[in-house]
Amino acid sequence: MLQNSIHIWITDIEKIDDPYMLDVYRSILSPDEIQRCERLVKEQGRASFLIAHAMVRSVLSNYVEIAPKDLQFKSNANGKPKVFCEQGRPLPLEYNLSHSGRYAVMVVTNEIDCGIDVEKIDSGRDYIEIAENTFSVAEMIDLQSVGEEEQAKRFYTYWTLKEAYIKAKSETIASSLNKISFDLHHQNQISVKLDNSGDEYKNWQFHTQLLDQEYILALALQHNSPFDIKIELFETIPMQVFG
Structure with a gap:
C-alpha cells in the first residue's frame, strides 16, 4: 500500500463521542498507554489520548495484518517510537503521530524517516x-x-x-x-x-x-529520491480504517 507514496491519516476527534467506542479504544491499548492516559487531568485530554493512540494501532494494523492490540512499541533515547510485532521483530514501517485540539494526524512511511x-x-x-x-x-x-x-x-x-x-x-x-x-x-x-x-x-x-x-x-x-514522493491523505475513525 505504500509503494512510492506516503500516507497521512487524519481523525477528527470531535466526531467521536460514543462512550462505547472509547471503551473499545481503551481495550486495545497497552497497560503503559493506559497509565499515561490516566495521568492526564482533563477528561477531554484523556479522550483525545485514547482516540489518537487507538488510531495509531488501528491504522498500522492494516499495513502489517497484525491485530491492533498485538502491536508493540519501543522508543529511542529521544522518545521516538518504533513498531514491533508480538514476537519482538521490528516491522518495516516508520510512523509519527501528533494531536492538537480537534485533530489527530499520523504519517506512515516505508522506513522513511518522518515527522508530523x-x-x-x-x-x-x-x-x-x-x-x-x-x-x-x-x-x-x-x-x-x-x-x-x-x-x-x-x-x-x-x-x-x-x-x-x-x-x-x-x-x-x-x-x-x-x-x-x-x-x-x-x-x-x-x-x-x-x-x-x-x-x-x-x-x-x-x-x-x-x-x-x-x-x-x-x-x-x-529520503534519497531525487523526486518528491507522492503524499496521500485519508480520513479515518479508529477501528474503521477502511470502512
Missing part, C-alpha cells in the same frame, strides 16, 4: 514573542513582512515545520530552534538550512496543509 505536527492557529497567542526566541533571522524578517491577518498562519507554518523536522530527526525540542531556518519560497518548494550557513540540508521533503481555517499540519520526510 498539527497545531491550532491561535491568533490570540503572543506568537511574536515566541518567534523572537525560536525563529531564525530570515524567518523573523519573513514573518514581519506580512500583514497582521496573515501573521498567525505564517507563524504556525514555520512552527509546525520546525516541530515536524525535529521529530523526523529524532531530536529533542531543546535543540536550537532558531538555528533551523526554513525558506517557504525556495523555487516553489520549502527548504531548510542552518541559519547563517550556505549549506542546505539535502534529501528533505516538506509539506504543509490547512485542515480547515483553524488547523495546520506540517510533514517532514528525509
Whole structure:
C-alpha cells in the first residue's frame, strides 16, 4: 500500500463521542498507554489520548495484518517510537503521530524517516514573542513582512515545520530552534538550512496543509529520491480504517 507514496491519516476527534467506542479504544491499548492516559487531568485530554493512540494501532494494523492490540512499541533515547510485532521483530514501517485540539494526524512511511505536527492557529497567542526566541533571522524578517491577518498562519507554518523536522530527526525540542531556518519560497518548494550557513540540508521533503481555517499540519520526510514522493491523505475513525 505504500509503494512510492506516503500516507497521512487524519481523525477528527470531535466526531467521536460514543462512550462505547472509547471503551473499545481503551481495550486495545497497552497497560503503559493506559497509565499515561490516566495521568492526564482533563477528561477531554484523556479522550483525545485514547482516540489518537487507538488510531495509531488501528491504522498500522492494516499495513502489517497484525491485530491492533498485538502491536508493540519501543522508543529511542529521544522518545521516538518504533513498531514491533508480538514476537519482538521490528516491522518495516516508520510512523509519527501528533494531536492538537480537534485533530489527530499520523504519517506512515516505508522506513522513511518522518515527522508530523498539527497545531491550532491561535491568533490570540503572543506568537511574536515566541518567534523572537525560536525563529531564525530570515524567518523573523519573513514573518514581519506580512500583514497582521496573515501573521498567525505564517507563524504556525514555520512552527509546525520546525516541530515536524525535529521529530523526523529524532531530536529533542531543546535543540536550537532558531538555528533551523526554513525558506517557504525556495523555487516553489520549502527548504531548510542552518541559519547563517550556505549549506542546505539535502534529501528533505516538506509539506504543509490547512485542515480547515483553524488547523495546520506540517510533514517532514528525509529520503534519497531525487523526486518528491507522492503524499496521500485519508480520513479515518479508529477501528474503521477502511470502512
